[in-house]
Amino acid sequence: MQRGFCSTVIRRRCDQMPPAADPPLTTTPTQDDLKRVAAYHAVDLVQSGMVLGLGTGSTAVHALDRIGDLIRRGTLRDIVGIPTSTKTEAHARAVGIPLSDLDVHPVVDLSIDGADEVDPHLNLIKGRGGSLLREKMIEGASKRFVVIVDETKMVNLLGGSGMAVPVEVIPFCSKFTMSNLRRLFSGIPGFHLRLRTTPGDEMTPAVTDNLNHVIDLFFEDGITSDLDAVSDAILKIVGVVEHGMFLGMATSVIVAGKDGGVTEINRMGVRRIISG
Numbered sequence: 283m284q285r286g287f288c289s290t291v292i293r294r295r296c297d298q299m300p301p302a303a304d305p306p307l308t309t310t311p312t313q314d315d316l317k318r319v320a321a322y323h324a325v326d327l328v329q330s331g332m333v334l335g336l337g338t339g340s341t342a343v344h345a346l347d348r349i350g351d352l353i354r355r356g357t358l359r360d361i362v363g364i365p366t367s368t369k370t371e372a373h374a375r376a377v378g379i380p381l382s383d384l385d386v387h388p389v390v391d392l393s394i395d396g397a398d399e400v401d402p403h404l405n406l407i408k409g410r411g412g413s414l415l416r417e418k419m420i421e422g423a424s425k426r427f428v429v430i431v432d433e434t435k436m437v438n439l440l441g442g443s444g445m446a447v448p449v450e451v452i453p454f455c456s457k458f459t460m461s462n463l464r465r466l467f468s469g470i471p472g473f474h475l476r477l478r479t480t481p482g483d484e485m486t487p488a489v490t491d492n493l494n495h496v497i498d499l500f501f502e503d504g505i506t507s508d509l510d511a512v513s514d515a516i517l518k519i520v521g522v523v524e525h526g527m528f529l530g531m532a533t534s535v536i537v538a539g540k541d542g543g544v545t546e547i548n549r550m551g552v553r554r555i556i557s558g
């Protein structure tokens with residue numbers, strides 16, 4: 283077994299499973315292998331009887347698969363999942379995770395989700411897949427929110443990867459809302475923004491699960507201003523529903539590295555080597 287790609291706990295669970303359920307052990311891990319490794323470690327925190335926030339995206343899907351697997355095997359019982367998107371809802375159903383919502387289960391024991399960026403204080407950018415609003419509601423209602431990423435998601439400054447900081451807006455006069463957002467950041471060198479469009483159709487705005495639009499903000503040098511002030515200013519614009527900065531929400535982040543090392547970092551900056 284390759285060093286670092288199976289923790290003691292995962293190894294124990296691997297021993298109980300046929301090879302098909304094991305994490306793939308490739309010589310050079312792909313980014314998807316790393317996402318899977320981080321996800322499996324997070325699922326080690328799940329206990330029977332928990333209400334779980336089920337994240338969205340290519341990393342979270344590995345957690346869904348793993349949870350479904352453990353439910354089918356009887357290792358996890360009485361799990362209730364709260365999906366953060368319609369996509370996750372469909373996938374969770376397909377893998378056999380019983381589902382509910384925040385109206386019925388307003389307190390979530392543990393949420394597990396990916397992120398687009400994680401800064402050294404565990405502030406996050408999420409929502410490049412468009413699911414930021416439901417994610418923020420469910421993860422904000424969680425006693426514990428564990429973020430799962432491969433090492434490429436770690437940045438010094440939010441926005442610093444050059445990718446978007448998403449803002450969900452109501453469709454009504456979204457160009458008007460966009461011009462207000464443009465005005466807010468007009469003095470910042472390298473700032474630009476654009477309305478997110480449907481893949482393959484640049485004329486049609488992308489629509490979220492909540493039937494809203496998304497305006498993507500780009501900060502060439504990352505966000506250098508106070509993040510809480512930036513958050514407040516964006517939320518003050520009428521027409522904005524929510525943004526993808528998740529500030530002070532994550533309890534910890536599990537980071538899988540190319541060298542096989544897996545580390546959990548908590549919000550105090552304390553690192554725990556899980557493996558490798």
Ligand SMILES: O=C[C@H](O)[C@H](O)[C@H](O)COP(=O)(O)O
Binds near residue numbers: 337338395407408410
């Ligand atoms: O809207 C999408 C979500 O916020 C995802 O959690 C985020 O984009 C990370 O996705 P992935 O795991 O696919 O990189």
